């Protein structure tokens with residue numbers, strides 16, 4: 001039977017927009033599905049057991065961690081597919097990152113065990129304020145970071161570029177209108193939010209110190225290369241948009 005369609009199969013193929021798919025060799029299906037499955041299990045177990053837990057902030061923290069790592073890969077795969085690879089989950093985000101969260105979990109569990117009245121069964125207004133502040137910071141941080149990755153698209157990369165790529169464009173729109181480094185701003189406040197949420201006094205201070213040290217080196221390094229890539233255009237942008245991370249100089253000379 002003849003098709004009534006005015007277009008032939010060849011026409012249809014020609015009209016199909018070209019989609020750049022991620023390189024499967026750096027996105028091994030068993031690694032990507034395995035990691036997604038693991039994150040899904042973490043999220044599901046934490047969410048499912050939430051109503052039965054005395055210390056709900058711990059479950060919320062695990063949910064935030066699982067969502068963060070899932071979104072790192074998902075947004076890169078969707079809006080920056082050329083650069084996505086199984087490391088884009090950012091689970092191997094450096095030894096400091098792994099150690100920091102391991103210590104945070106340890107502090108939370110030890111304090112819950114040693115000082116249950118202060119940590120787990122404390123229903124004071126002060127505790128509610130800190131938990132709410134932590135939750136708010138981590139939600140705002142996650143939103144700003146995800147929006148930054150979506151807005152920057154192909155110009156975003158988890159590794160700082162030291163050589164300009166052809167499709168690297170200066171991004172100054174969307175969240176970049178209000179924050180000069182929105183993904184760093186988002187990460188900083190997301191991470192601080194996780195520690196306040198856990199009511200962890202020690203790692204709250206330690207996270208602030210370590211994150212400040214990290215960004216006060218990374219931002220000037222990244223900006224030196226951005227000035228090389230985009231010249232006056234970046235210098236003007238740098239003069240007009242602030243970073244909004246505490247104690248990081250806005251003039252680019254940290």
Ligand SMILES: C[S@@+](CC[C@H](N)C(=O)[O-])C[C@H]1O[C@@H](n2cnc3c(N)ncnc32)[C@H](O)[C@@H]1O
Nearest residue numbers: 148155157158160161169170171181182183184
């Ligand atoms: C991990 S991303 C972080 C981007 C940005 N610092 C932020 O916090 O949203 C690092 C890459 O983004 C690029 N980058 C940073 N700011 C940029 C901008 N305004 N426009 C285009 N590329 C930018 C850098 O060249 C670097 O390779």
